[in-house]
Amino acid sequence: MILLKVKHIDAGGRLDKYLLKFLKVAPSSFIYKMLRKKNIVLNGKKATGSELLTENDEIKLFLADETIVKFGGSVILSQTADREYIDLEEDSIESEDDISLYNSLKFLKWEFDTPQIIYEDSDIIILNKPVNVLSQIAKKDDKSMNEWLIHYLINTGSFTYNDFLTMRPAVVNRLDRNTSGIILAGKTLRGLRFLSNIIKTREITKYYLTVVKGEMTKNQTAEAYLVKNDNHNTVKIYRNKIDGAEYIKTAYEVLEVSKGHSLLKVELITGKSHQIRAHLSFLGFPLIGDGKYGLKSDNLLYRRMGLTSQFLHSYEIQFPEIEGEFSHLSKTTFTADLPTRLKNVACKLGFNLLL
Template identity: 45%
Template sequence: MKEFILTANESGQRFDKYLKKLLPNAGSSFLYKMLRKKNITLNGKKASGNEKLKEQDRVCLYFSDETFLKFSQDSEALQKEYEALQKLDDKKLPVVYEDEDILILNKPYNMLSQKAKPEDVSANEYMLGYLIQRGALSFEEFRTFRPSVCNRLDRNTTGLLIAGKSMSGLQEMSEMLRTREVRKYYRCIVSGTIEKPASLKGYLIKDERTNKVRGVAQSNDDSVYIETAYTPVKQGDGWTLLEIHLITGRTHQIRAHLSSIGHPIIGDMKYGDPSINKKYEKQYHVKYQLLHAYRLEFPDGKIVSVDPPHIFTKITEV
């Protein structure tokens, strides 16, 4: 018999979903059969699988060791993954804010928010390593619950990433981002002079082959609505520092929207101006788009911000 006592991080989910995480190699029909026969019980009683789990709930599996190993993840491989995360350098992804349910992180450039390939080490892995190193994510919890980043930034966009530490934090932040209750602000340096605030509205179409998007004025079956507001903060010789309010959050939205009005972000190799990028690379060693997730404003009044990388100051204080 195997017994599991649920933690706060594992609560709030349906029992059958928890079982699928605990026994990922078992089919749904097998799990429901085990529930019907009381080979799997919840708090000592027969369960249907639809129950919402609570902290301190007791799950018992009346399986042999061989059966459990057959249907559970490879414990040795899982242990190796856990130990590898534990060894990651947590200084690569500084924590800006932390409470019981969420983390807000300052992502550097050249780091993925989440894995694109199995071998990638993304911000998500560094965040898991941070929690494991501090005893906030035990190996038993790791089996059935993975904290996760809730929003994404492009690999070479810097700044604030939100992660859910607990199940409730992950669910609440994901919903708040979906409904745009969290207001997201960016800073970027664009080519050209912009003197007045504006709100840009339109539609984006994505080319999956090139992983590029383009703006169009009219909606069609392949397009998504976008809205981007900006306010000039400072102007210089051929550049403007903007504060962006990202009203909708679509792939490459800020980069493509600004490029479409003739003010591409400096350093943007996909949507920018090659000659301008070359100039700033030579003069300031700019190697990535100067776009930074700068500030988050929450419905309860909490504001979290982080300064852009030093290269912003180096250019704008000349």
């Protein structure tokens, strides 16, 4: 009998996914067959594989040692008469690819500004993403917030090599490369599931700060339709619905007006690619510094002020009322400091609220 004990980092994941990570080369049909025959049980009971795991759950595999090894698992004799799986030491892992990737993240050379940690607990982390950093990689050799996150967790001792073999912490919301601000990430499967769910159901409220060309005189909530052009990585806004268009909704609050510009607090009610930038441009208030949807002639002036990309910062998130294991986040609000470069530009344009 092989005993697997679920660790905190794997809690929240499905039983079948967990087993497929342990028995790396086993076909899924084998896993489900063993579950049906009760050769694999969860906490002493028959399981289907769809169960969500909790910390300290016990999974027993009544399989021969040869079968375990054949399908990529590990067997070590315990002090009892039974056998149990025990985390292997780093230097005993045979996969050179895994070791190489782990070490590349452990000793990551980060060429960008260091992300600021806004909040962290055992399951989630909230970060302030610098400008010019990808949320997730686009090409193999890219470095993104995902790579920095794992690098940070490894070097703070909260993510081991054996953790690395079973799951990967990851960001759950994306910001454009040149948009700074709040990034949410899961450190565990439970954290990833929680954050992904409240984003998918739009229960979390997100606010951005931006400066636009033009004087917006009143607050407004605007609705429109968005069509994405994947070939050019751009979107186009339409007032009325057309084929292939997605509905969008954005709310704008005017915080301050100065020298022909407006400082806005934007609530992203629907979260589509380039929504804020394209929608405001469509309404006649393009973001300053925006090379895709802004005014290119004016952007020369903003560059002389030190603005090399659009003035857009993911500033604030508000969690909904939450019960259960994440109740400590119920109705909490987190904010991300505005980058110095944006503060300097805002100051030059005469805005006082951001000083």
